[in-house]
Amino acid sequence: MKKLLVFLIGVFFLSGCAIVKAPLTGFIYSDVKAPFAVTSNTGADRVGSAEATSILGIVALGDASIEAAAKSAGITKIHHVDEHVTGILGIYAKYKVVVYGE
Amino acid sequence: MANNTKEGVHRGAFPLFFNRGLYLAILSFLVIFTTSFTVSGQKISKYYTAALIDSGMLYFIFPLDDFVDDVSKNRLIFDISYLSSRDSATVNFSYFLSSAHPAKALTFKAGDRVTECTPMKLFMDVENHQKWHHRFTTTIYLSDLEQFFQSVMPPEIIIVTDDSLYTYRIKKHHWQKQGSIVMSILQMIGANS
Numbered sequence: 171m172k173k174l175l176v177f178l179i180g181v182f183f184l185s186g187c188a189i190v191k192a193p194l195t196g197f198i199y200s201d202v203k204a205p206f207a208v209t210s211n212t213g214a215d216r217v218g219s220a221e222a223t224s225i226l227g228i229v230a231l232g233d234a235s236i237e238a239a240a241k242s243a244g245i246t247k248i249h250h251v252d253e254h255v256t257g258i259l260g261i262y263a264k265y266k267v268v269v270y271g272e
Numbered sequence: 273m274a275n276n277t278k279e280g281v282h283r284g285a286f287p288l289f290f291n292r293g294l295y296l297a298i299l300s301f302l303v304i305f306t307t308s309f310t311v312s313g314q315k316i317s318k319y320y321t322a323a324l325i326d327s328g329m330l331y332f333i334f335p336l337d338d339f340v341d342d343v344s345k346n347r348l349i350f351d352i353s354y355l356s357s358r359d360s361a362t363v364n365f366s367y368f369l370s371s372a373h374p375a376k377a378l379t380f381k382a383g384d385r386v387t388e389c390t391p392m393k394l395f396m397d398v399e400n401h402q403k404w405h406h407r408f409t410t411t412i413y414l415s416d417l418e419q420f421f422q423s424v425m426p427p428e429i430i431i432v433t434d435d436s437l438y439t440y441r442i443k444k445h446h447w448q449k450q451g452s453i454v455m456s457i458l459q460m461i462g463a464n465s
Contacts, residue, residue, distance in 0.1 A: 213325070241395065241407075
């Protein structure tokens with residue numbers, strides 16, 4: 171029974187990591203902003219964001235698409251796109267896309 | 273004999289693969305780790321982003337979602353963007369209702385001070401058969417926004433639709449944190465203008 175418990179806890183900790191795509195990885199804590207894309211369009215006066223969240227690597231929900239971020243601010247011409255990643259100990263991770271445009 | 277017993281009890285307090293030093297090291301690490309989060313709790317850089325573009329600095333305060341409708345318990349989610357060459361900020365906001373009711377007015381109410389804005393529709397999506405996502409945008413003078421977030425008492429945001437009036441309130445402890453963070457960002461924007 172004890173071995174089974176240890177095994178289950180081991181499986182839980184080894185497989186249950188909320189890992190998120192990022193240019194840099196911080197095992198304990200991540201808070202990274204990075205460039206994602208740039209277009210040739212000039213000018214930007216609107217900003218929109220969209221995000222997806224993962225908990226323990228077991229559940230991941232959200233729409234962090236560029237389309238969703240642009241739609242949230244009524245952006246039709248995209249200037250550039252940034253990404254913002256936060257994560258804590260593989261328990262909680264958030265991936266955010268920020269779209270600049272007009 | 274007594275020493276052996278004492279040592280045995282002492283060993284028994286920790287699992288076999290731990291020794292006292294390792295246990296204390298891990299405990300210390302966790303304490304420092306937790307403390308560092310508490311100390312950096314007011315770090316504002318994660319609540320906004322800024323980009324330098326042709327017409328100035330474009331600031332964006334990430335969505336705030338602590339305002340809740342008392343009756344339906346639905347949240348009001350709004351973000352703020354501000355271009356430094358302008359005198360007003362853009363507020364994009366989302367509210368959720370069981371049927372489609374476009375916003376006619378958005379009011380920021382902090383004590384006696386009331387600022388009414390005219391919203392424009394971005395989109396209205398049906399998420400499921402009982403939840404409509406209304407996304408609107410409006411503009412507000414930066415000075416009015418500053419006064420709203422300067423309020424000591426939790427303010428209200430009121431949405432008037434074609435059928436009713438929805439009042440969104442924020443809990444005091446949420447406001448104390450959120451108000452001070454946004455105010456710090458607005459002060460920084462003002463200092464750089």
